[in-house]
Amino acid sequence: MLAQNKNKITGETSVIMSYDGKLLADIIKNVHRHLRKELRKTGDTNSVWTNHCRNVALLETYASSMHQLASKHWEQLRVNNPATSRINWTWSFLLYYFFNGGLEIQRQKSGSNTDWPKLMLKESKISVLDVGSCYNPFGEFEELDVLSIDLCPALESVYQCDFLQVAIGKKIAIDGSRVTCLATNHFHCIVFSFLLEYFPASSQRWTCCEKAQKLLAEEGLLIIITPDSKAAHSNSKVMKSWREALAAIGLKRIKYEKLQHAHCMAFRKISVHSEITCEEREILASKMYIPQDFHCPSDSETEDKDDIKFSEAELAEGFTHLPMLTD
Numbered sequence: 210m211l212a213q214n215k216n217k218i219t220g221e222t223s224v225i226m227s228y229d230g231k232l233l234a235d236i237i238k239n240v241h242r243h244l245r246k247e248l249r250k251t252g253d254t255n256s257v258w259t260n261h262c263r264n265v266a267l268l269e270t271y272a273s274s275m276h277q278l279a280s281k282h283w284e285q286l287r288v289n290n291p292a293t294s295r296i297n298w299t300w301s302f303l304l305y306y307f308f309n310g311g312l313e314i315q316r317q318k319s320g321s322n323t324d325w326p327k328l329m330l331k332e333s334k335i336s337v338l339d340v341g342s343c344y345n346p347f348g349e350f351e352e353l354d355v356l357s358i359d360l361c362p363a364l365e366s367v368y369q370c371d372f373l374q375v376a377i378g379k380k381i382a383i384d385g386s387r388v389t390c391l392a393t394n395h396f397h398c399i400v401f402s403f404l405l406e407y408f409p410a411s412s413q414r415w416t417c418c419e420k421a422q423k424l425l426a427e428e429g430l431l432i433i434i435t436p437d438s439k440a441a442h443s444n445s446k447v448m449k450s451w452r453e454a455l456a457a458i459g460l461k462r463i464k465y466e467k468l469q470h471a472h473c474m475a476f477r478k479i480s481v482h483s484e485i486t487c488e489e490r491e492i493l494a495s496k497m498y499i500p501q502d503f504h505c506p507s508d509s510e511t512e513d514k515d516d517i518k519f520s521e522a523e524l525a526e527g528f529t530h531l532p533m534l535t536d
């Protein structure tokens with residue numbers, strides 16, 4: 210499946226992805242590309258998204274490709290090198306924050322006299338909403354009580370739900386395999402792992418963040434993981450822009466770490482923010498940009514030609530050379 214290739218000079222091991230792996234990665238890349246192209250063509254975010262959601266065959270192919278890529282090509286590498294894993298990073302930060310003093314440190318740091326309500330953990334589990342879960346990667350952790358949702362789940366343990374469209378109310382509502390309503394101020398943690406880059410428009414990324422803010426319990430965490438194989442500073446403007454936007458709705462960034470192939474961030478819900486105006490919303494939404502928003506279509510067409518080789522770590526958390534932050 211994976212061919213190892215050791216560089217004689219640097220000693221670094223790289224892996225040449227099998228034809229099978231390359232095909233799976235291409236399927237994922239092409240879906241993202243297609244969405245961006247459609248948006249450029251029409252400029253109509255809603256109709257592009259509606260058409261996309263109707264294309265069930267495409268969504269199912271994406272789901273199964275993503276699942277296979279993760280379980281066949283990345284899993285063994287995550288086990289070999291846990292430090293590169295976005296999944297492990299999220300899990301260990303949640304344990305630190307909720308069980309090992311992180312939350313108390315943040316309360317002290319906030320320096321205010323606010324009497325923060327104590328987060329009550331249900332049966333000592335952290336309630337997590339994993340948005341865009343695909344194959345339920347957090348389901349394995351016993352400390353987490355995970356509700357996994359996806360536009361098109363790859364596994365039965367993941368509920369079908371379009372996070373952009375789902376209603377928000379007082380109680381979670383589930384209809385068979387679909388989540389139809391999510392509850393405000395409910396979750397200790399919401400995870401967007403490799404989710405935001407899927408959307409072709411920054412307004413959609415912003416809608417997700419605003420929804421997360423409403424669904425989180427006070428002092429809860431929004432975890433955002435975004436792929437990037439470059440050095441931390443190379444996309445620091447993007448990360449700063451996201452930080453500023455989220456701070457404006459009471460989501461304060463308390464942790465940032467650059468893993469080899471991803472930016473990992475934790476935002477703490479510090480307040481129930483007041484409503485924002487339409488103008489403010491537009492400005493804040495534009496801050497949720499990603500570099501691909503500004504690429505012209507021809508950039509991504511040339512991208513494929515040189516993406517056959519992957520380093521082992523790249524495959525482990527594998528969106529390097531996929532068109533997320535790199536095309």
Ligand SMILES: C[S@@+](CC[C@H](N)C(=O)[O-])C[C@H]1O[C@@H](n2cnc3c(N)ncnc32)[C@H](O)[C@@H]1O
Pocket residue numbers: 272275279340341342343344346358359360361370371372373374401402403404407
């Ligand atoms: C790149 S995969 C990431 C999977 C997983 N979170 C991970 O870290 O490996 C992005 C996932 O987001 C899902 N997704 C995209 N838009 C969504 C939406 N509006 N609501 C729920 N899930 C969505 C896709 O179906 C896809 O499974």
